[in-house]
Amino acid sequence: MNLLRQALRFIPTLLLSFVLAVAVWISAVTSTDPTEERVYPRQVTIEVVGLDPAMIITSEETRQISLRLSAPRSVWDRLTAEREPVRAIVDLSGMPAGTHSVEVKVQVGVTPVRVVSYSPRTITLTIEELATTTLPIQIVRRGEPALGYEAGLPTADMEAATISGPESLVSRVKKLRVVLDISRANDALTRSLPVQALDENDLQINGLTITPDQITVSQPITQRGGYRNVVVKVVTIGQIASGYRLTTISVFPPAVTVFASDPSLVDKLPGYVETSPLDLTGAKDDVDTRVQLNLPEGISVVGDQTVNVVVGVSAIEGSLTLTDVPVVAINLSPGLGASLSPSTVNIILSGPLPLLDALQSSDVRVVIDLTGVAAGTYQLVPRVELNGTELRVESVLPGSIEVTVGRATPTPRATGGTPP
DSSP states (O other), X not given: OHHHHHHHHHHHHHHXXXXXXXXXXXXXXXXXXXXXXXXXXXXXXXXXXXXXXXXXXXXXXXXXXXXXXXXXXXXXXXXXXXXXXXXXXXXXXXXOSEEEEXXXXXXESXXXXXXXXXXXXXXXXXXXXXXXXXXXXXXXXXXXOOTTEEEOOOEESOSEEEEEEEHHHHTTOOEEEEEEEOTXXXXXXXXXXXXXXXXXXXXXXXXXXXXXXXXXXXXXXXXXXXXXXXXXXXXXXXXXXXXXXXXXXXXXXXXXXXXXXXXXXXXXXXXXXXXXXXXXXXXXXXXXXXXEEEOOTTOEESSOSEEEEEEEEEEOEEEXXXXXXXXXXXXOOTTEEEEEESSEEEEEEEEEHHHHHTOOGGGEEEEEEOTTOOSEEEEEOOEEEETXXXXXXXXXXXXXXXXXXXXXXXXXXXXXXXXX
């Protein structure tokens, strides 16, 4: 008993020691890993659970919350590093259709963390019954095919579609349609087109799920009787200028639609129509002009009665070698003279044959520019000047000239006789 009484006397001291030890431990931990209160750096998306599969949420209220948390600094590192440590949840279990204010519950998957505050704490959701219906798909054509063509009945790979969504939207849908544009079409069309849900005023209703949301529509386009597409053949006469050649002959449009009240007339055409003869006599440049079509009796062209013809004409290229062309020194400073070695060069020119044939000696000059050159010996590159011609210099031989610049030797005066 004495031992028990003595032990009981030490209990307050032991408790005090334990409390002091815990306080010291908390103080030590707090000093090395202090608790910090911060705003969580990411918005948290609200998750909806418990929603009846036969219901759908139709309200568009914000579905994210912002939080303020308190946690040790080491825990904050985990909060920011992990992908989704915080969840925000609203439970709609058993809720009927209508508008409800629902509490948002926050769950933190990292400890120790204290949720200081978050906003919003409640959100308002509108729940509607999910409705489904199936309607036929109408094909609406826009525009008209090209002149001389007609459109047959279009067909689709699907004739109906199922729409699902809020009952308030599904009940407004009166029809489904796709729109096919056949403007200026001259051949069969196949298009993948989106299905549209429309109300009684033909206004499109969004926010619904349509299955399938696209269908493939095939539209036959055929040519009417008495109409036919034929290519255009350009007819030319005459010879272009000597030394030139034809490079291209093109026509626009390359094909035209012809018509005859008697379909047998267009059926007898060979598949093309000719233009009126285009005279190219003496042409030295490109020709761009409009030309009439030469049509058989009883046949006319649908649309413009002329076509645009472009004929490309270019000169035939050749080359010419000029030998022993003198080299002239220019821009020599006063009081200086220059000697050139060699004093002549050979030049190879290229370009259109007509220009080469018409070249005169006065059209070519070879110069050495001595601007600012002092006395001495130099290796300089001559420059070929072609006056008023489009010829090209292919090479100059030799490619450089030795030029010796020195004092000019005065010309001695003649003695005796009468000065000139």
